[in-house]
Amino acid sequence: MTTLSSRQQQIFKFIRDFWVDKGYPPSIRDIAGGCGVSSTSVVDYNLNVLERKGYIRRHPDVSRGIELLDRPVRTSSRLVPIIGQIAAGGPLPVPAADAWDAVASAETLEVTSELVGEKQDVYALRVKGLSMVDALINDGDIVLMQHTSVVENGEMAAVWLKVEKEATLKRVYREPGRIRLQPANSQMQPIYVAPDNVDIQGKVIAVIRRLA
Amino acid sequence: MTTLSSRQQQIFKFIRDFWVDKGYPPSIRDIAGGCGVSSTSVVDYNLNVLERKGYIRRHPDVSRGIELLDRPVRTSSRLVPIIGQIAAGGPLPVPAADAWDAVASAETLEVTSELVGEKQDVYALRVKGLSMVDALINDGDIVLMQHTSVVENGEMAAVWLKVEKEATLKRVYREPGRIRLQPANSQMQPIYVAPDNVDIQGKVIAVIRRLA
DNA sequence: GTCATAATAGAACACATGTTCAGAACAGGC
DNA sequence: GCCTGTTCTGAACATGTGTTCTATTATGAC
Known part of the structure; x- marks a missing residue:
């Protein structure tokens, strides 16, 4: 695993937080709002980085199509x-x-x-x-x-x-x-x-x- | 919990399978396609029934905002x-x-x-x-x-x-x-x-x- | 300095998706 | 028959949401 910038860590945490809290994945605008970013493209950019580094999987054109590869919720x-x-x-x-x-x-x-x-x-x-x-x-x-x-x-x-x-x-x-x-x-x-x-x-x- | 009609059971099972398989909740049209229904309103209707009976929670105006209330009960x-x-x-x-x-x-x-x-x-x-x-x-x-x-x-x-x-x-x-x-x-x-x-x-x- | 790369902002676009409505088929109770 | 509730169809509508584009600001390498 490569290291993450603080923004990427923040976004990753937020996704997991959101998921545990709400029970479904966040949208890009949810993330933007929750991480204090004003633009969706910033989130998009960082999500691509997170995917490239193997932390998440994205599904194109799918709303909230963010899959955590390190799935804390589903394990038992x-x-x-x-x-x-x-x-x-x-x-x-x-x-x-x-x-x-x-x-x-x-x-x-x-x-x-x-x-x-x-x-x-x-x-x-x-x-x-x-x-x-x-x-x-x-x-x-x-x-x-x-x-x-x-x-x-x-x-x-x-x-x-x-x-x-x-x-x-x-x-x-x-x-x-x-x-x-x-x-x-x-x-x-x-x-x-x-x-x-x-x-x-x-x-x-x-x-x-x-x-x- | 009340009993479910076969269609409702089918939908509930589909949501569950989809979730396990893909890692995120299905959209209404995913469910319609997967359950052999032609109309989204049928799914909408049955999802409301499922929510009323306490099997899921829906989040209005949220894409894929379906939450399974069934979660594993007590994780130690x-x-x-x-x-x-x-x-x-x-x-x-x-x-x-x-x-x-x-x-x-x-x-x-x-x-x-x-x-x-x-x-x-x-x-x-x-x-x-x-x-x-x-x-x-x-x-x-x-x-x-x-x-x-x-x-x-x-x-x-x-x-x-x-x-x-x-x-x-x-x-x-x-x-x-x-x-x-x-x-x-x-x-x-x-x-x-x-x-x-x-x-x-x-x-x-x-x-x-x-x-x- | 120049150049490249990472990171961010803002807006416009395209489409994925939830919602709603009129209507119809079907069942059961009267 | 008539009525009522359930289930389904098909379509139109509104909006949630991913995508893409240009521009701007660091930051670092050279």
Whole structure:
């Protein structure tokens, strides 16, 4: 995101304010009046800048056709079940069939859709122990996971190493004849494992650390 | 709420879908076209019925001035302003007086009250660079902060070291004649600084890392 | 200084859009 | 039948609103 001039910030704020307040987008003249500008062309000019910088989307010839790309109004929160703990030594909890129904789970975490989006099969694990500091994950952190057995190259995944009987969170890269597991901390070295030794349990969507 | 005729249900559903799809309310002619009606007055008529029955609110003489009263009832989430970046080298952004009002800020983060609770003066910073890996914080992470100049022993705080001209996130312990700054990563050694060298900018409430 | 670019003002224009009206089809109650 | 209310049509009207044009004032680079 590029920086905005004070006028552009003012206009952007006004649009969101207006939207939250009234429930529909402002017209150009609403903005002009609300921001103390005398000309509609000034607003038009700055709206084009805002669109070019990716803050809004405009729809030509549409009254009040201003779309906020960072939509605060429409988002809502979702309940995600915390189905267990993840530790280096122990096996990863396997999400039960009914676990997606958050109310059926004992513990839940409420997250905004800004984090989980529309993804399905999302669950959470509480990290136990210090075995994942190399993934910049601390004891007590909560890891948001999406249940899947396929991950794209470079995605952070929960990996079960069968031989070592060890769970770990690493970025997964498929390489010829082997799989490279790259710690999130780029200062640390990757480890290489045989493809039939890894079991992808899901991919990591987010990490949340609560301190106070 | 009274029952709706099929046409009214159709229109109500169309408004909703249009809104979700496009990001702004439909015009009367949008509705007419989308519902297979040839006349705008039919839509006008049914919109009045919908308003009388409490489903929407109309704003006279305002283009697309249709407000859905149906809004998601009780959002337990809050908007937190992202007021800037935090990097080891640079100074910490100081929250402006109006920054608390999330709608007044350019960028915002939506978080559930599970994270921020009822705390006031909460803002967020985007972490730039790898200087805080010792606090288990990665490049791109978002740090939720509460503005305060006093922290309890052991709380994680944003600290500005005046002499070193450096910003850092550490647990703060007051000791006789000095202050101990303990990295979150307990495997790392603490550093000791003179009390008049530290400037507490606020305490860390949470860390959020979005990956996918 | 010159030149370019950003930002603003003001007004005119074109059309998108809400409003209104006369009328008609349709249903149900009497 | 007649009446009343609901729903729809089609069109004309008034205005809300995006667009565009020229001109003016910074501000900075050269």
